Amino acid sequence: MRRFLEIVFCFGILSYMQMATAQITLPPIIGDGMVIQRGIEFPVWGWAKAGQKVQIKPNWQSGITATANHEGRWFVKIAAPPAGGPYELQIKGDNTVIAIRDILCGEVWLACGQSNMEMPLGNISSDNYPGIDNYRQEIAEANYPSIRFFTPAYKKKHMPQTEFDGRWVLCSPESAKYFSAVEYFFGRRLHKELKVPIGLINSSFGGSYIEEWMTKQTLQAYPDCSLPAERSDYPLYDVLIAPLIPYGIRGVILYQGESNATRAYQYNTLFSAMIHSWRKKWSQGDFPFYFVQIAPCGNNRYPPMAAAELRQAQLLTHLAVPNTGMVVTTDLVDDPCAASPDDLHPGNKQDVGKRLALWALAKTYGRDIAYSGPLYRSFKIEGNKIRLCFEHTDGGLIAAGNGLGGFSIAGADKQFADAKAEIDGNTVVVWSEKVQEPNSVRFGWDNVPQPSLFNAAGLPASPFCTNKQ
Template sequence: MKKALITIQFVIALSLSIVNAASAVTLPAIFSDHMVLQQNAEVIIWGSAKAGEEVTVTGSWDNKSVTTKANNLAKWSVKLNTPPAGGPYTVTVKGYNTIVINDVLTGEVWLASGQSNMEWSAAAGIENAEQEIPKANYPAIRFFSVVHQTADGPQLDVKGEWVVSTPETMKHFSAVAYFFGRELHQELGVPVGLINSSWGGTPGEVWVSPETIAKDPVLKEAAATQEEVQWGPVQPGKAYHAMIAPLIPYRIAGALWYQGESNTNAPEAYATLLPALIHNWRSEWGYEFPFYFVQIAPYKDYGPQAGAILRDAQRRSLKVPNTGMVVVSDIGNNDDIHPRNKIDVGKRLANLTLHKTYGKTERPASGPLYREMKVEGRKVRLFFDYADQGLVSKGKELTNFQIAGEDRQFVDAKAKIEGNTVVVQAKSVKNPTAVRFEWRNAVEPSLFNKAGLPASSFRTDNWPITQEQAEAKK
């Protein structure tokens, strides 16, 4: 009888253990040791548990607990108010079991995404890698790399974990994101969390919800031109579902984007695609976070004028509020789609961010951006933003300007700087109506502002580009 009782007790205990294990509270991978939470914010922490299970979350910065219950879908979430930058703290999540997240910092959290130029690491080969890798010991800079995955619908989790910046972790992380984060950390004096969700060779459509693509005829047609490749997905939403959706609603300060090379097959559509992506992400996160992107560098092997058209499409995407663009035409490589100077790309993104988001207006935000034109007889005067202190030419004269009359035939033009404007003319064009600048795939920039940043390529017209014109100007 005694043995039978012991056996029954053992079975009951084992059954309870199995039930508790099956219903134990769990967290997505984005919540792990060494994570950074956005400072001075209401952050959301979420996970799974047994339906009806009571879950309590406590941040050690104030030891205030928030309690909720898992819903009928076995999901739960709570909101915590984070303190100013600091740490390390712990976050304790208690249900039937207890999870303690250690070495948590509060600071600035930025999401970096795109294709290979964002994904590119020091280990892959960058300028000054031998000098930079050993210096990457920054305990207050943390990395989270999202592992490549695809899905047909929004996923609940990603593969990855937070790690501290060291020479070993830095060399395998996004170089652009690292140099961006280091600049923010050094200037602001706060912890920085960097989430890299990038995939080399992917077109922009894979990073947008398929519903967004399907409802827009321009995007739907452009997406249909993408051909299958061996190195990654091309179908709308495949990376968004698996590598972006699971991160939502982790609180971020903003997003960085370096992508576009794989959209040169339908470059004009990028002026619709990039704003659609921004709106899609902001809508899902539920707030209008800053979105800063890198204009693709000139490269000789894009299709006829495709690089110039896509760069201009990126420039026109600046119409979306709270965005900014970094121009890298002077630090690119016309012979290599993967320029190795990632340090200055990261620093320019940081300067733009420090200026626009953190109020460090002494930092140069941008190179000259075309604003408007004025016809003055046989000349055209061009006006620019980010040129208040004047313009400069790196070289004996300005190059890469073209001008056209009503016949829409562009010819090379003479250009000269007058204060913070540029005056353009050509002897053969008596009644000018339009100007284009750097309207070729491969260019050597000559127009800069006093901060030493290059002007973006642009066109003042919106005329259709015929295949004959494109081939002639390739």
């Protein structure tokens, strides 16, 4: 009798699954109000009964027919329409007709990271986020129906997901307060400059480690790198990234690193591997990957110099991995000398989003604008001094109002001493009477660095160490 009931139960489950798969289903990201990436063959996919024919009929071109494979998945690519809209897309099967309306075509970007990317435009969670600068006015003015957001819902699972929740939301004063502030300001700048619809996907999670954003296969290649035990149940790649693939995107913006600050020596390797693996999974080539260097924060949050070492790892990632860009934030705290020792969430998210957009406008969209602060390139020893050369000087190097500071210099003993510095054209000359045979220089090597070196475009130099370690 028990065996009979087991057979009946299994047959019922199988019948239910067959009925479920007879209906066409779509991932939530393919739905009303979506923004599709212009200028590409845009992926459209879903599920149906194995072997079922599925007709995909856009109103901007002739239809395409797909066949669900043995697992019930079907997939096609459709040439994206001209930027603008609205467009419609009909998907039809044996027992289902799905009409997707109010589709726009423009630029689509994925944002991810931890709490500084997650931090919303509005003051909706005062225990965690005190609110960004001027948030009331920003929300009141956030009336951009051609900017649309999609936030996949988080579900804790231990394998890559195909099912997830979420919907596209139009940007309005009522909805914008829930959106990522950095992502909003990034998208708003692109929308104003490019004059096309903007789609923004936000897959961020507060307190996350870089390892959580990596595929299991990628992380297994680095056996010395593993998640803290309390985080092992949070496979964020599986639940917040994998379900989005292969949705067409232009690129990625990321704000992450604070949680890895005590393991900066691993970060450069892991971050680079993560970028490469995402690009491989998406099969869209080396798409743009722009990220934010971690902000100044006091020693109560980090061990001494930990944040400086993490910033160096981020700089090395940018210099090594093609088509990446890095935003420096050392000047975006009102008073770095008085920075709260525990405040990981600076309120100025406007300039963070703007600077990410500068990278995109210059490197992705071809605008002739300054987009990066000075980045260390090389050095030359000149007697008891070191001459530093920079990229992205853009009109020349400029010292902050209080003059150049934050430089230190060392010899073979690696004992760094505070140094004097002066600008000489597009170089900086550094020296100290305490070091007569120098071989290395540091700049901004502190958890709360002092922003003293800029280019003429007003963008700050990245902290760095010349020995690249």
